[in-house]
Amino acid sequence: MSAVVPQPSGGSSPRKVAIASLIGTTIEWYDFFIYSTAAVLVFNQLFFPGFDPTTGTLLAFSTFAAGFVARPVGAIVFGHFGDRAGRKPMMVLTILIMGIATVAIGLLPTYDVIGVFAPVLLVILRLCQGFALGGEWGGAVLMATEHSPQGRRAFFGSWPQAGVAVGLILAMTLYIPLESMSPDAFMAWGWRVPFMLSAVLVITGLVIRVKVAESPEFDRVKANHSVVRMPVIEVLRTHPKQVFLVAGASLVPGIFFYLxxxxxxVYAGKSEEFDSTSMLVLVIITSAVGFFVNPAAGAMADKYGAQRVYLWGLVLIVVVAFPLYFALDGGSYGLIPVCYFAATIAVYIPWALSPAYFSTAFDAKVRYSGLSLATTLGNLLGSAIAPLIAGALFAATKASVSTSIYVFVAGAVSITCALALGRVIRNKALRAGKGSDGNVQEFAAPTYSE
Structure with missing residues (x-):
């Protein structure tokens, strides 16, 4: 029997919820990105000084990957309570955990002070970051999509994803003036500044998220007494195919984004013409472009269909990967920016559509668990190890084309899974009587029957 989804309460219009999700996600990803930037610029020297530069960099990337290992755990824990207690409380708790872990990293003694305990504590705090982020994303995007009006699910769901670009811009912008410091000052205390500033951002984010009303679709699940006792077990029992297809479909966007x-x-460090500061500036500028790609892709998906536009982005990623690494090998000031703009557009198209496209695969009563578990599984298999695999491939082959082929293979997997996922979603909608022409857009914002 169909039930009417309650309208947002407490003055939380779809626009206000989207903005709150955007700001909160910006803070979460700012914390995450300052770590990834420090892993490249600082951690190999301060926490792994006993190794040669190449090995130290790989170990720093390993601590970066550790955060992804903790993501599925966060997805399970916060997904469980998000489907039982609500989306909003999890949004508040995850941003608090992420903020505390980030500030603690900024206060962490280095290897020269406490020896081997330094990298051990670094990994533990990185695990805490990953644990929080594993649950944060699902809550933020569901609040945006589940508050969205009919036919605008992709557009409103794209705004939390735009926070990724803003967080990246904030994180990397801070490192530009810090890099102009003397090397000794930067290594002594300069790198800690972005981590410490996280405290101010977290307080801001907490105030914003506390004021947002609970998801109307979760309120409806409670009103219908449909809350599941063990959401993770239920989603694996009833939606196993969707979990693995979403993980596969999200594989190459995550890989390419972190590359x-x-x-x-790493390429910038090897080039005499295109140094790390130039790369920072380029990533900041192209990320600004990525911010606007998000809502544009969302609007296109609401018009043409989420699956169709998502696939356009996947194909573009595969195509752009080859000229991008050719340009990086040559260190060309002219070709690298052009390829980076194309790569940014390519990666943000599927990134923007993930909330709307993937959330339709799961019923509301297990959606937080299903969406979080599936995407974190994809991140674990893709994003987490992408820098390590790319570095190992380049070390073994001395040719950047190996990285391009890596993206190509991952892209083939994602395209196959996205096509299969579309069939599953269409069949699910048709069985519920919500569509007849196979257009994913038609049931991008469905009403659910229990």
Whole structure:
């Protein structure tokens, strides 16, 4: 029997909720990105000084990957309570955990002070960051999509994703003046400043998120007494195919994103013409473009269909990967920016549509668990190890084309899974009587029947 979804209460219009999700996600990803930037610029020297530069960099990337290992755990824990207690409380708790862990990293003694305990504590705090982020994303995007009006699910769901670009811009912008410091001052205390500033941002984010009303679709699940006792077990029992297809479909956007925002600084370090500061500026500028790509892609998906536009982005990623690494190999000031703009547009198209496209695969009563678990699984298999795999491939082959082929293979997997996911969503909608022409856009903002 169909039930009417309650309207947002407490003055939380879809626009206000989208803005709150955007600001909160910006803060979460700011914390996450300052770590990834420090992993490239600082951690290999301060926390792994006993190794040669290449090995130290790989170990720093390993601590970066540790955050992704904790994401599925965060997805399970926060997904469980998000489906039982509500989306809003989890949004508040995850931003608090992320903020405390980030500030603690900024206060952490280095290897020269406490020896081996320094990298151990670094990994623990990184795990805390990943744990929080594993639950934060699902809550933020569901608040935006579940508050959205009919036919605008992709547009409103894209705004939390735009926070990724803003967080990245804030994080990397802070490192530009810090890099102009003397090397000794930067290594002594300069790198800690972005981590400490997180405290101010977290307080701001907490105030904003506390004022947002609970998701109307979750309120409806409670009103219908449909709350599931063990959401993770239920989603694996009833939606196992969706979990793995969403993980696969999200594979290459995550891989390519972390290659262009984290790993490619390795190329800048090897180039005499295009240094790390130039790469920072380029990533900041292209991320600003990525911010506007998000709502534009969302609007296109609401008009043409989420699956169709999502696939356009995947194909563009695969195509752009080859000229991008050719340009980075040559260190060309002219070709690198052009390829980076194209790569940014490519990666943000599917990134923007993930909330609307993937959330339709799961019923409301297990959506937080299903969406969080599936995407964090994709991140674990893709984003977490992307810098490590790319670095190992380049070390083994001495050719950047190996990285392009890596993206190509991952892209083939994602395209296959996205096509299969579309069929699953269409069949689910047709069985519920919500569509007949196979257009994903038609049931991008469905009403659910229990």
């Amino acid at each position: 262009i925002t984290v790993y490619n600084f």
